[in-house]
Amino acid sequence: MRETTYFILAALQDGPLHGYAIIQRASALSSGRIQLATGTLYTALERLTTAGHIRVVDEQIVNGRARRSYELTTEGGAALTEHAEQLAAAARVVTERRVNRTVVRPA
Amino acid sequence: MTTVERRYARLVHLYPSRYPRDEILDTVLQSNARFTAREAFGLIVGALRARTGADVHRGPAEFLHSASRLAALALLVHAAAGDVLRALPLDVPAILQSPDGIVQYATAGLIALILHVTTIVTLARGAYRVSAATAVLGMIAAVVSASRFGAAWVQDGFWAAPMAALLIGVLAATARRERSSPMWWLLAILPAVVLLPTGSGAVLGVAWFIERQAFLVMAVLAIAWSLLDARVPLAVAALGLCNLLTIVQILLSAGWAGDGAVAGQLALAAAPTLVLLAAATVSRRRSPI
Structure with missing residues (x-):
């Protein structure tokens, strides 16, 4: 999942x-x-609608134009959570090593 | 309607009607009080992606399948363009004046053309197995037709038919099917006679030997198009590879393979294809969505 897609789903x-609102939130x-x-x-x-990751949930007419909301x-x-866990696991490779280095000191 | 609104509305209308044009215009006007080049570029690129099918999400396997299908269609156009040259009516005087009865070669060229056109239609429509069968038959007819001038495999554009048949055979073995209109591919056959390496100058006149320049222009356009769709430079690279195979065959048959200067020329001929492959790789990796 690309970073842009990740933040659109996260929004x-x-x-x-x-x-x-999605642009602002992302x-x-x-x-x-x-x-x-x-x-x-x-x-x-x-793409995300076709893939079934989001759907149109509401449509309002504002200033004479359709404004749809996505959910x-x-x-x-599930895809968002899975990707977030992958990112977290990748981050732990660095962050936990840093913690171990500060905790484990030679006597 | 303000000037800014009108300018954005014009760009939003580039999107196909299945897209929510009203909503896109609403969003772009909410985001920007002024007309900006960044938003304009984004809308043009988005609309072109939507119109060319590059907006569809494709995983690695789907991408490879779709790119191979495009490459096979491009190679078929190349093969059919070569068939046009070897078939009627361009070569009528040569056929009539020849003392050794070469009509069978022109007939084979015509059969190859019909089979390659059928292959384009069936492949575009998603009938991969039928297209694999007609591609193999078309390849055999093309080889017979090209053998009129001696060794077929050293002639311009010879490798288009075998490479297309190979790609379609692989595609037919997969479960995926992609469908589109064959119209643009069929319309491309006639311009391809002079724009692709078919050796058209030998038949139409020396002034028509523009295939090298045309391929370079096509390569540059495909590299620019890689901003939108990584499949296009791969399809053009397949055409370049086809031409490269012919050059290698000529070098091998002439015994020039060990010559340093010839190797340099070969590297130069391979450069556009390698750049196209690199552009496709970069485009695929840098895609923002």
């Missing part, structure tokens, strides 16, 4: 969001590293 963890969660262009977002949303599906949530 939907706390409930459904529409396109612009940026906030990644401390500003992920700045999604609208074109990139909708390519990703199309994480069970499959999407």
